[in-house]
Amino acid sequence: MKAGVGRLALVAGLALAQGCAHAPSVPPETLARLAETPRGYLAGPVMGLGGDTSVLNNQDFIWALDFAPEGGRVAYSRLGLKAYNLSVWSLTPEPRLMTDPDINAQQWDVEGVAFSPDGARVAAVSRDGSVRVFDAASGQVQGVFTTEEPLVSVAFHPSGRWLALGSAQGLVSVVSVPGLTFATELRAHTGPVSALAFALDGTLYTGGWDKHLRAFRASEQRARADHARTRFARQGGFAVVQGSLQGKAPVALALDARAPAVLLTTAAAGAAGINVAALTDSLSVPGALGTTVARVAHGQSLRFKSLAVDGVDVAICDACVPQGLQGVLGAPFTDRVEVSFDEAAGEALLSLKGGAPSDASAVATLVLEPRSDFSYEGHVNDVTVDARGARLGVAFSEEKAERSRTVYERERKNIEEPRGPWNAGAMVDAATGQVLRKWERHHGVVSTAAISPDGRALASGGWDKRVYLFAEGEDAPRGERAFGWSVRRVRFSPDGQWLGVAAWTPQKATGNQESDPSAVLTGVRYVAPIVERREPPVAAQ
Incomplete structure (x- = not known):
């Protein structure tokens, strides 16, 4: 299969739910300031989704997606004909596929990808227990580290010197970069570590199907290796x-x-x-x-x-x-x-x-010390952090996000899953764990939630084939997209201009094999955006 289909016009399945599709995403003078501001991002009330839309893939199941903090790149894992692949795209001046290497055999799902802070490396974790680090420009494998448990989540420390790996059995492991040598581990959850996210101050947030969200202080220390x-x-x-x-x-x-x-x-x-x-x-x-x-x-x-x-x-x-x-x-x-x-x-x-x-x-290692433990009534499926480390975007579901035969039968019969108080995307205070705002718009599992860089908007996606954009203080969504199948991941670009979506698509084995969009970038529109600047990434303390 092809890795993508390039830049396309808007398709019917991606029509705007509200607002004008042709309204400019960001005024030119604001874009100029953004380009002149290192580590800058857009801030202000969101108006909706619209402007430019790029469909990067409409043939494959897309599992995970991440933007590079620097370098103008996006990467996603896709299920190809013979293997899982890592597709890395440059976003400037137009979306362009840079590389598309194999990750591993088809039987091992690749549920997590993450860019290094400088955008030069991409890490992909697999249920075969391995993390593989690729050169983002060439696709060359720079190293492989194999753990003892299936891996489902991954995050780079903001210093770029460490990788956190989350297992399907609750273990968080840390390995060094670029050497990929073991540093430390801890049993953070009693079930899958569904999400890992570092704030710029080095705090690690972990989410799990045990209905807990935990925070750990990360510090570089010397430890005995005996x-x-x-x-x-x-x-x-x-x-x-x-x-x-x-x-x-x-x-x-x-x-x-x-x-x-x-x-x-x-x-x-x-x-x-x-x-x-x-x-x-x-x-x-x-x-x-x-x-x-x-x-x-x-x-x-x-x-x-x-x-x-x-x-x-x-x-x-x-x-x-x-x-x-x-x-x-x-x-x-x-x-x-x-x-x-x-x-x-x-x-x-x-x-x-x-x-x-x-x-x-003694050797250098990244030590994780428990800071906070927040429990909820819903399973935690995804966690993201805003630019200031003050707010989290969290995806909850009342049932575990497991693809069972029962789920497939419901989808085949077009039986709509119920809404519920914990089938929701939420803004959460990072210091206290308090749910600041929860949106119960989705039917069934909410698989992913992304908070905007300024912490004032939330995008959520679910198995109901929908993506919503919410603004703080408002009940109704500011934007909506429909997809052909389950949405797996939503992420804001670091500058706030784009929303990236990874989804499955009904695959076609005949003709040109093109189907509904499954890897999409769509512009985010603001009422009156300003440019703010995030602090430089920290070194491990």
């Missing part, structure tokens, strides 16, 4: 943990103190960058069928989240590794690392015997 907690499983009589060799691809490793060496398969060694054919030293490894002569790679580094075990000699031996695994952590490893098990949590605690050496006793 222990790690990691998931383990019982397989073939062994405890199996996941680690990585040389910071490369993850490997599943069996703990077996009886093995005389740390062992690795040929394929895993190759993935870690070891040229097995060039190795000259060897080691005899006894096994059930006799002794195997294995080539040895000296001085390798094993990593388990924050714990690094350096200077490890690894023997390459396919016959010595249990089927389905990539390696064995033998006596040379267990002599250096104490291993204990938390059976209730399903985690293994790995600790260096004698603690970390003096030259590696």
Whole structure:
């Protein structure tokens, strides 16, 4: 399928609900001031949606969408014919597709994308447990980090040096950028971490299906790197943990103190960058069928989240590794690392015997400290932050936003979901968690909500195929759009000029395969906009 269809005229399914479609979005003199103001954005009462509209895609399911804070770019994840793709567009002077790389195979949904603060990188998280970071201009993969749980949300810290990753099982992990090394983690929710959003002061907001919205203070600190907690499983009589060799691809490793060496398969060694054919030293490894002569790679580094075990000699031996695994952590490893098990949590605690050496006793990490915990009557599906960090845009639903057979049957029969007090988009005070205004316009699940940069308008989207634009102090929407299927994401551009929408579309396998718009940018109109300036992004404190 094509990645998009370029700049199109307005189509019937995107007709304005109210207001004049031809009214200018922003006066030229205001646009000039905006262009001259670094980190500037439009502020003031919204009039509606209109002006220019660009349809970037009308063929694919679009899952997630994000604007670059700098650089005039937008990116979205789409379900293509053979894989999920990351489509990155330049917005100036006209929307133009820059790159469209594959992310991963079709069976793993890609529900979160995020730009780095400078717009140079895009991160995409997948239910295969991995985050992939791409060069926004070329589409080249700059790094991959694999966690132990399916990932559904992602956000860059405003310094650009850290990525927060939200899992489908409530875990928030932090990795460094650009190295993509593990920094820290915490169990923030009891269900999926449906949303992650950093304010410019570094505060991290997390939303979950446990009906909680939580805030964490993020600070860069030095932490000891002599222990790690990691998931383990019982397989073939062994405890199996996941680690990585040389910071490369993850490997599943069996703990077996009886093995005389740390062992690795040929394929895993190759993935870690070891040229097995060039190795000259060897080691005899006894096994059930006799002794195997294995080539040895000296001085390798094993990593388990924050714990690094350096200077490890690894023997390459396919016959010595249990089927389905990539390696064995033998006596040379267990002599250096104490291993204990938390059976209730399903985690293994790995600790260096004698603690970390003096030259590696502390490493830089981003520490998340709980600040606030707000509970609501609805499930939290999406969270966004305004430019001042004062207000949040939050999407709520009375039922979990799960695509079940029951949901599909209702859609097939055109049964309208009910409205309800917690099927709503809301403005929320970031400091207190108080719901300042809640709009109950949608039928059924409200999947997404975006607050405007000035905090005075809210856009919401839902499974009722609708996008609404609301203004503070008003009940009726200022703008409305209809789509062909479920709306997945709405986002304001950082300067407030555009509203981006990601939606599914009824796919067509014949003809030119064009269907209803699914990735759309539409102008935001203001009554009398002024230009304000957001503070520079913070360094991690």
